[in-house]
């Protein structure tokens with residue numbers, strides 16, 4: 001589906017105080033049980049520079065699930081971009097391209113889309129960035 005361009009993803013790593021040092025991300029996830037008994041995470045916080053957020057269907061998002069462990073305390077979650085708790089505001093670059101700031105306000109992520117636990121989230125993010133920006137880690 002991704003290769004056929006049927007699904008658009010936006011990538012949510014960067015935050016106002018987590019750019020080059022992505023492991024400083026603070027978008028907070030806490031354990032939560034809904035009234036109908038579903039287990040998962042409740043997310044609150046902000047991302048910035050999320051390219052494609054205004055037309056993507058899914059958000060590939062780094063979430064701080066363990067505040068006591070900087071590098072091994074980040075989980076990866078898949079979030080539908082049309083969640084009512086998500087607010088997307090455009091930021092225009094000098095070249096007139098659009099990127100976005102994204103606010104998450106009580107966004108519930110069920111465990112079924114909790115993609116990588118905190119112990120492996122940073123590793124997946126690093127591997128993906130390694131492919132995207134190969135000079136950062138490879139050498």
Ligand SMILES: Cc1cc2nc3c(=O)[nH]c(=O)nc-3n(C[C@H](O)[C@H](O)[C@H](O)COP(=O)(O)OP(=O)(O)OC[C@H]3O[C@@H](n4cnc5c(N)ncnc54)[C@H](O)[C@@H]3O)c2cc1C
Nearest residue numbers: 010011012013014018019020021048049050051052093099
């Ligand atoms: C148009 C655009 C689209 C983007 N799209 C996305 C996206 O879709 N998803 C996403 O998650 N992010 C996205 N980003 C964010 C991008 O990855 C960050 O801008 C990048 O990681 C740098 O972070 P920063 O801008 O906060 O700069 P900072 O990390 O604050 O860096 C500022 C300056 O300090 C330097 N610096 C930082 N740390 C050090 C250090 N330890 N030693 C020496 N110098 C240092 C940097 O080289 C830079 O010159 C986008 C950014 C832009 C501009």
